[in-house]
Amino acid sequence: MKGEPTATGNAAGLASGRRPASVLRRAAPTALAVVPISLLFGVLAARADWSVLEVLAISLLGFTGSGQFALLPLAESGAGFFTMLLVAASINSRYLPIAYTTAVRLPSSAGKRACVAHMLGDEAYATEREGDSAASVGWIRVTIFAAWVMAGVVGAWGGRVIPAAWLGNDVNLGYPASVVLMYLSATQLRARLLQASQRRFSMLAAAMLSAGVALLLIQGLGPVYFWIPSILLATAILGRARA
Amino acid sequence: MSAPESMAITALFATSCLVRIAPAFLSLRFSPEAQRYLERLLPAAVFINFAVYLLYSEMVREPVAALVSLAVVGVIAFLDLLGLIGTAVLGITLYFLLIRILG
Numbered sequence: 001m002k003g004e005p006t007a008t009g010n011a012a013g014l015a016s017g018r019r020p021a022s023v024l025r026r027a028a029p030t031a032l033a034v035v036p037i038s039l040l041f042g043v044l045a046a047r048a049d050w051s052v053l054e055v056l057a058i059s060l061l062g063f064t065g066s067g068q069f070a071l072l073p074l075a076e077s078g079a080g081f082f083t084m085l086l087v088a089a090s091i092n093s094r095y096l097p098i099a100y101t102t103a104v105r106l107p108s109s110a111g112k113r114a115c116v117a118h119m120l121g122d123e124a125y126a127t128e129r130e131g132d133s134a135a136s137v138g139w140i141r142v143t144i145f146a147a148w149v150m151a152g153v154v155g156a157w158g159g160r161v162i163p164a165a166w167l168g169n170d171v172n173l174g175y176p177a178s179v180v181l182m183y184l185s186a187t188q189l190r191a192r193l194l195q196a197s198q199r200r201f202s203m204l205a206a207a208m209l210s211a212g213v214a215l216l217l218i219q220g221l222g223p224v225y226f227w228i229p230s231i232l233l234a235t236a237i238l239g240r241a242r243a
Numbered sequence: 244m245s246a247p248e249s250m251a252i253t254a255l256f257a258t259s260c261l262v263r264i265a266p267a268f269l270s271l272r273f274s275p276e277a278q279r280y281l282e283r284l285l286p287a288a289v290f291i292n293f294a295v296y297l298l299y300s301e302m303v304r305e306p307v308a309a310l311v312s313l314a315v316v317g318v319i320a321f322l323d324l325l326g327l328i329g330t331a332v333l334g335i336t337l338y339f340l341l342i343r344i345l346g
């Protein structure tokens with residue numbers, strides 16, 4: 001049943017739990033890649049008069065790059081709670097299927113399960129592997145989460161100290177994270193489309209078609225609302241190719 | 244803590260409860276076929292959409308540099324030619340180099 005680790009899963013969990021160093025080595029490059037983005041968020045929040053404590057709170061309780069950046073101007077403009085909730089939920093709706101399918105990897109105790117589920121991010125999802133134990137998943141998510149929170153706080157502090165003229169707008173600080181996420185996505189796709197399938201050509205063709213459909217939807221619906229319909233269509237296309 | 248900041252923090256936490264924490268406690272029964280879709284095909288669909296979203300959002304800013312750099316990174320990763328650190332360094336260098344060359 002969902003959420004109840006198997007005996008082999010537990011054994012693997014204990015084995016991996018004794019080797020957190022190897023899991024940390026896996027998560028470290030991704031954690032480093034999110035640092036510039038969170039630094040930037042902290043700086044921008046400080047410029048919008050957010051205190052270091054408020055940046056710490058939003059990084060700990062909010063923990064979503066796009067959501068945090070989106071709500072910053074909304075808070076400044078005095079938007080209401082439900083507007084903010086609607087925007088944040090729309091941007092992060094992609095986590096619904098991700099959270100559901102990764103729930104089997106989470107610890108069974110409710111408190112730990114909720115905490116590790118909250119620390120789910122795109123980068124952690126792409127770093128995790130299907131056979132990872134609950135302990136490994138916990139280490140991966142905590143590492144990336146901690147890097148995000150600390151960088152946000154440092155950014156908020158820096159935003160108050162660094163003169164505004166030093167902060168140029170022409171450097172894309174988020175690019176390293178995009179590169180790392182692209183690498184991890186391609187690696188995950190290789191594992192899922194090529195190794196596990198007999199029908200490699202048709203799966204690759206279906207993946208290309210799904211990418212084309214996603215591109216059309218992102219242009220039609222925008223980068224916030226395309227996620228759920230696009231993921232569902234891609235799943236259906238891949239399913240037909242595999243049948 | 245002031246009101247708009249508190250509201251933003253509460254909205255993001257409520258979102259996390261809705262989209263990340265609640266699904267982790269859901270226990271739904273699916274047919275073996277639906278389970279296969281959820282465990283195998285849905286994650287692949289998510290990663291395809293990640294890749295397209297990254298390309299799109301970076302190409303809005305720097306079309307050529309982002310397209311070339313991310314395509315190179317994607318191909319290297321898909322063919323398993325280089326590790327994460329090496330590929331990231333290559334991709335980032337290529338991106339900023341192309342921006343400089345193309346002006």
